[in-house]
Amino acid sequence: MRFKDKIVLVLGGNSGMGLAAAQMFAAEGGKVHLTGRDQTTIDAAVESIPGATGYQSDISDPAATEVVVKAIEATDGRIDVLYINAGVGGFAPLRGITEEAWDHTHAINLRGCVFALQKAIRIMGKGGSVVVTGSIGAHGALEGNGAYAAAKAGLFMAMKTFAKELISEGIRVNVVSPGPIDTPLLYRNPGMTDEQVAGLKEMMIQNIPMKRMGESEEVAKAVLFLASDDASFISGANLFVDGGLIELG
Numbered sequence: 415m416r417f418k419d420k421i422v423l424v425l426g427g428n429s430g431m432g433l434a435a436a437q438m439f440a441a442e443g444g445k446v447h448l449t450g451r452d453q454t455t456i457d458a459a460v461e462s463i464p465g466a467t468g469y470q471s472d473i474s475d476p477a478a479t480e481v482v483v484k485a486i487e488a489t490d491g492r493i494d495v496l497y498i499n500a501g502v503g504g505f506a507p508l509r510g511i512t513e514e515a516w517d518h519t520h521a522i523n524l525r526g527c528v529f530a531l532q533k534a535i536r537i538m539g540k541g542g543s544v545v546v547t548g549s550i551g552a553h554g555a556l557e558g559n560g561a562y563a564a565a566k567a568g569l570f571m572a573m574k575t576f577a578k579e580l581i582s583e584g585i586r587v588n589v590v591s592p593g594p595i596d597t598p599l600l601y602r603n604p605g606m607t608d609e610q611v612a613g614l615k616e617m618m619i620q621n622i623p624m625k626r627m628g629e630s631e632e633v634a635k636a637v638l639f640l641a642s643d644d645a646s647f648i649s650g651a652n653l654f655v656d657g658g659l660i661e662l663g
């Protein structure tokens with residue numbers, strides 16, 4: 415029960431690893447608030463998590479995040495744990511990247527996440543903990559991953575910087591960098607057929623030293639560790655959860 419009486423906000427908590435983490439935070443006593451874009455999966459997530467509250471809120475719009483923060487301030491007064499997880503994928507090689515696709519990826523995966531932190535820390539204080547979902551994509555080159563990699567690399571360094579800025583306030587900020595994890599994200603790549611996704615998965619599996627993809631719960635366990643007091647002397651860290659891909663590959 416590491417999160418007993420803690421107020422937890424999961425941005426992007428209605429699917430994949432965000433949903434797994436939201437469920438685990440609640441199982442360990444946390445009062446969970448979660449966001450997403452899709453109302454159907456938000457409702458399903460709330461249904462699966464005792465005491466949870468869901469908000470339809472697009473992270474690329476900082477004003478929408480502010481609405482969520484104000485609602486939590488009104489009900490619970492504060493946020494103890496913030497998990498910034500919302501993100502989108504999308505592959506395109508250099509010659510195929512459109513300006514719209516670049517801006518969309520960066521508006522969600524970088525800009526939106528940064529301003530979400532700015533909005534949320536207003537009601538966070540000493541002992542607060544922030545975990546952000548990065549990606550191995552920020553630490554190794556994969557053809558076609560330029561826009562995503564650049565956004566996640568920017569997110570990583572921004573969060574490392576904010577970790578330093580917030581340390582005097584007693585707020586820790588850490589990044590979890592997943593490798594290939596079997597979530598709905600892979601099937602949301604615009605322009606990719608199911609066959610191409612299957613091929614991509616097989617290619618990734620061959621490159622992973624553990625020869626398998628990760629599960630959402632395996633990332634969520636790392637997130638809960640960094641969010642908890644078990645990690646009380648850790649800030650600015652980057653924890654790879656990638657089957658050894660970056661460190662051993």
Ligand SMILES: NC(=O)c1ccc[n+]([C@@H]2O[C@H](COP(=O)([O-])OP(=O)(O)OC[C@H]3O[C@@H](n4cnc5c(N)ncnc54)[C@H](OP(=O)(O)O)[C@@H]3O)[C@@H](O)[C@H]2O)c1
Nearest residue numbers: 426429430431450451452472473500501549594595597599
């Ligand atoms: N799966 C992987 O292999 C992998 C590897 C490394 C890093 N990641 C990162 O892990 C994070 C979670 O992804 P996942 O794999 O669990 O995929 P997922 O199942 O597609 O989950 C993505 C989550 O982000 C939310 N989201 C996306 N755009 C949003 C927006 N504009 N505003 C608010 N919420 C938004 C989604 O909500 P809706 O469903 O409502 O849109 C969903 O809850 C992402 O940051 C992703 O980049 C994934």
